[in-house]
Amino acid sequence: MQNPARPGLRPCRGGFLPEDPVPALASPGRVPKTCLVHAIRPVGRIQAGDGRMSAHASGRTGWTRLNVLLHWAVVLLILAQWIEAEWMETLWDSVTEGEQIGTTGLVLGYTHIVCGTFILAAALVRLLDRFVNGRPPYPASNPSWTMWLSKITHFGLYGIIIVMPALGLAAWWTGNDEFAHWHTRLWDPLLILAGLHILGALAEHFYFRTDSLAKMVPGLSEPRGGGRNDLA
Numbered sequence: 076m077q078n079p080a081r082p083g084l085r086p087c088r089g090g091f092l093p094e095d096p097v098p099a100l101a102s103p104g105r106v107p108k109t110c111l112v113h114a115i116r117p118v119g120r121i122q123a124g125d126g127r128m129s130a131h132a133s134g135r136t137g138w139t140r141l142n143v144l145l146h147w148a149v150v151l152l153i154l155a156q157w158i159e160a161e162w163m164e165t166l167w168d169s170v171t172e173g174e175q176i177g178t179t180g181l182v183l184g185y186t187h188i189v190c191g192t193f194i195l196a197a198a199l200v201r202l203l204d205r206f207v208n209g210r211p212p213y214p215a216s217n218p219s220w221t222m223w224l225s226k227i228t229h230f231g232l233y234g235i236i237i238v239m240p241a242l243g244l245a246a247w248w249t250g251n252d253e254f255a256h257w258h259t260r261l262w263d264p265l266l267i268l269a270g271l272h273i274l275g276a277l278a279e280h281f282y283f284r285t286d287s288l289a290k291m292v293p294g295l296s297e298p299r300g301g302g303r304n305d306l307a
């Protein structure tokens with residue numbers, strides 16, 4: 076679609092892209108140079124086959140291995156946090172109220188602290204990796220609301236997996252019940268956002284039939300056509 080205010084340019088997510096890629100650049104894997112807003116970094120690669128540009132600043136086509144590894148490590152650790160949270164409560168009560176605690180409570184309570192701290196570190200490293208190396212483009216064939224919904228969900232997930240362990244650590248260091256209270260209050264929002272996120276990932280794969288899930292699950296093949304976007 077032409078942009079009347081800027082002839083020859085069409086809107087991209089956050090700026091404008093040339094209406095038609097320069098023919099010499101329109102081969103798979105080449106990076107078009109000019110997006111007025113993303114001028115500092117190259118915009119996405121022209122994708123093989125349909126010649127369409129993905130409007131993304133990094134030019135990556137997949138996640139870094141580190142990002143994938145940390146994503147799944149965090150998923151497993153959140154599962155672990157859920158399992159041993161009860162012992163953390165026992166440890167917390169023993170520290171703040173002097174209640175008796177056995178070896179299991181002690182070991183699993185400290186496991187909660189170690190795993191939680193790892194989740195915090197992994198989230199920060201993933202954000203750094205994303206900032207330095209970028210992320211793959213959002214599927215250009217999807218309606219734009221799916222991109223915004225996933226952006227909001229990802230923002231919320233990053234927020235919680237950073238703020239929640241930070242509050243836990245603050246409670247631990249200061250002995251302040253208020254921090255512990257807010258720490259535990261974030262558990263339900265985390266579950267809701269994670270549920271929405273998982274539904275989104277499955278919808279990408281089975282309904283929209285994009286390669287989003289395949290990029291995050293090593294060894295998973297991308298779906299082959301027949302999805303909602305093929306009806307358009």
Ligand code: HEM
Pocket residue numbers: 153156157160161163164167168187188189190191192194195235236239240241242243244245246247255256258259262
């Ligand atoms: C993302 C990482 C973490 C998750 C998902 C998580 C999750 C939980 C959950 C589900 C509970 C129990 C809530 C309940 O049943 O009432 C809990 C309790 C607790 N967690 Fe974490 N936790 C994380 C990181 C940490 C860290 C790093 C610490 C640092 C010491 C910590 C300290 C505590 C404390 C002190 C409690 C007891 C609060 C109370 O009984 O009032 N947590 N956590």
Ligand code: HEM
Pocket residue numbers: 146149150153205210211225229232233236269272273276277287288289291
């Ligand atoms: C509690 C568990 C989970 C958390 C906290 C979590 C967190 C995240 C975050 C923060 C991102 C955004 C990465 C970024 O934009 O930098 C992400 C991406 C992704 N996650 Fe999860 N995730 C969880 C579970 C899962 C599960 C179970 C699946 C698979 C069913 C999954 C599939 C994906 C996919 C496919 C992406 C890439 C999305 C895209 O390309 O836009 N996640 N995850």
